[in-house]
Amino acid sequence: MTAPAPSAPPALGPLLARGALLSPFKRPRPGAVFSGGRLTLPRLRVDPARSAAYERVCGFPTGADALPVTYPHVLGFPLAVRIMSGRAFPLPLLGLVHTSISLTRHRSLPVTGTYELLVHVDRLAPHRRGTEAVVVTGLRQDGETVWESESTYLARHRTPGRDAGRETGRETGRETGRETGRETGQETGQDAGQEAGRVASSAAGPLPVVDEWRLGADVGRRYGSVSGDRNPIHLSPLTARLFGFPRAIAHGMWTAARCLAAHGAPDAARVHVDFRAPVLLPGTVAFAAGGGRFELRGTGGEGRVHVRGRVEPVTPAG
Template sequence: MADRHLGFTGTTQGRSRAPLNAVPLTGTPALGPLLLRGALSSPFKRRPDPDADVPRTRLVLPGVRVAPEGLAAYERVCGFGAGDADLPVTYPHVLGFPLAMRLMSGRDFPLPLPGLVHTSVEIVRVGALPVDAAYEVGVWVEGLTAHRRGVEVAVVTELGMGGEVVWGSRSTYLARGRGGGGGAAPRTPSPVHPPGRLARPGSETCEKPPRDAEEALPVVGEWRLGADVGRRYGGASGDRNPIHLYPLTARLFGFPRAVAHGMWTVARCLAAHGTPDAVEVRARFRAPVLLPGTVAYGADGTGRFELRAGRDGRVHVTGEVSRKAEWS
């Protein structure tokens, strides 16, 4: 992959970060041992600290091809059309997940892996991603920020094809615990840029305020979610965080029932919304979706979408889809 990125840079707080060290892999890391390692090491992780060091490694896996069976299972559980020639816009997250788990289960990763909660995702796709292409996947930990409920970690994933970055995402995850000073630290999300363009100092735009108190978007559909959604998505994606699987395992981390994966909720919304080939997506996960349950999907025709509780209208997810006409 060319040494060019989509601009997910310079947004974390705390101490300055050392340059990334690229580490090539020869195969996809096995998720089972990594998840077990993360679980066994979690009791030894200290209280979340936004100034802690993070791994300065960028894992790189070339020659990645999509397994048809896994893609079909993913399309079914997320609501994407089966048999398309191109990957769903959220699917590269699955390809990068084993690399992210290798980094986040390591001893040098400062937060406990079990119980991490996905809080936001930014995605940029340059164009259509052929199902039968060979990709190079790169993943690294960007850094930590203080949060009123603990500490957030940012993880960046990029997909390369033919030596160019064609897809990228930046996800934040919350480790709940004593936060940094009782209030959420200000954070400006990294802007999404075309390949080869890095963020310029001062070019970040402030995050929009939450839309929880705003008028709900027009309801397009109502979805009844079964208790097995987390297990089905976990089987398709490899993400078997215990908070998503069963009520008992979720209660160990303070949730009354299993909660849906954040990436499942945004994928399900985007399957209903649709996305152009060149696109930018931003989504915030406002409140957990408890399973089973009923949710209302809303959209206004301008690119905004949301997911609310079917009973009381509580906001679970807010997001925005933007068409990208140029990448120069």
């Protein structure tokens, strides 16, 4: 007798544990390749209570019969981790830094809908600081793609032409903490600066500060409870210090969702977000926005940019 297809993503905990156990045996290097890794969840049903809890934690309006623009990433992330925690995937899970996400929502997504969820690793690409894995997630309804995204995850390693002497002096003693932040994009400000074509550059003018947010020490634990991503670097100062951070840091996708909740997005929208630096918890950050662009940065003077993104309307599907 054939078992019925699952209607919910797998639990993240066992997948993260498997990835952690296999990571020491993986040595990322230039020229790594990966083919395969395509997973599908054919009849996905959203848990309304969980999506409502996600709305509250991230600051989205509650009560509407529509999924927040970033919520399909939460649904697809366990499948992505299942691929990246497998033996065949050549990059260590603990060394992956989520550096960006580009997503398109083609129309409003009913909470009560039934969807097909598809996730695959599209390619491994060389990066000046290592190798990037490009993960594609799609959500279909009645055969039509209604939401899709492309996330980049960076595995840091030596690359040809890299000035090893200069880099070693700067990175020694901090590598563990920087590499373990899968969802923060920490220490990638230089990289994001070179990718300014994906996000409007600061030459367009500084964005005005719209609000300041005081973030509690429990933000990582609260987001972990609704997303399933309980990476130790987000949970407490003690567990974060084990990986080189002075305090717990916020999930990158929480910062993206919180910014988009404040900025807003049309039902049919294209969004791009670069994760540039970690947000330490507790802490205070400034939200700046204007002209379809937004930033999350430190407060006062020349605050360090943590997140930079843009929102563009698109022609609705159908």
